Amino acid sequence: MTHEPQDADPDAVTVTETGVGRFQVEVLSAGASFLADEPAELGGLGSGPNPYDLLAAALGACTTMTVRLYAERKGWPLSRATVRVLHSRPSPQGRDRFAREVTLEGPLDDGQRARLLEIAGKCPVHRTLEAGADMVTVLAQPRGLEAPHGGGGGHLRDMEAACRD
Known part of the structure; x- marks a missing residue:
C-alpha cells in the first residue's frame, strides 16, 4: 500500500485516495490496510x-x-455464528434500513438461540446505528505543509495572513 507505518494512528481510521481510478481509497486501521471503492x-x-x-x-x-463473546461466557456450544447484512434506503431522504440474518450453528437449545438473537440486538454497532451519532468535521492542514519549528515558515505564514477575512 502507499503509507509508511509511522502514518498509522492507532486511535483513528485513516482513508486516503490512492490516485488509482476515480474513487479508490486506502483504509488504514489497527495496523491493517485494505481498499474501498465503488463498483465499476x-x-x-x-x-x-x-x-x-x-x-x-x-x-x-x-x-x-458479540454473540461469540456471550456464548463463550455462558459456556454454550456455539460452533459458528454467521451474520448476513442487507442495507437499503427507499430514497435519498429516507431512513436507512439494515436487515440482519443471524445463523447460529451448534447444538444449542431454543432458549439459547433466542437469547443469542436478543444479544445480537445489543451489539455496540447496532446500538450506535439505532441511536444515531453526533458528527464533528474539521478542516486539517496537509501534513507536509506545517510550518517548521524554530523560525522559518515565513511563506506559509504570509499566505495564511493573506487569506484572513
Whole structure:
C-alpha cells in the first residue's frame, strides 16, 4: 500500500485516495490496510467494498463478535455464528434500513438461540446505528505543509495572513 507505518494512528481510521481510478481509497486501521471503492458500473474500479458495504460489515462483524463473546461466557456450544447484512434506503431522504440474518450453528437449545438473537440486538454497532451519532468535521492542514519549528515558515505564514477575512 502507499503509507509508511509511522502514518498509522492507532486511535483513528485513516482513508486516503490512492490516485488509482476515480474513487479508490486506502483504509488504514489497527495496523491493517485494505481498499474501498465503488463498483465499476458506478465509475469505480470495483477493487473493494463501497462505504455502505463497510458500514454493513461493521454491523455484521460486531454482531458476530458479540454473540461469540456471550456464548463463550455462558459456556454454550456455539460452533459458528454467521451474520448476513442487507442495507437499503427507499430514497435519498429516507431512513436507512439494515436487515440482519443471524445463523447460529451448534447444538444449542431454543432458549439459547433466542437469547443469542436478543444479544445480537445489543451489539455496540447496532446500538450506535439505532441511536444515531453526533458528527464533528474539521478542516486539517496537509501534513507536509506545517510550518517548521524554530523560525522559518515565513511563506506559509504570509499566505495564511493573506487569506484572513
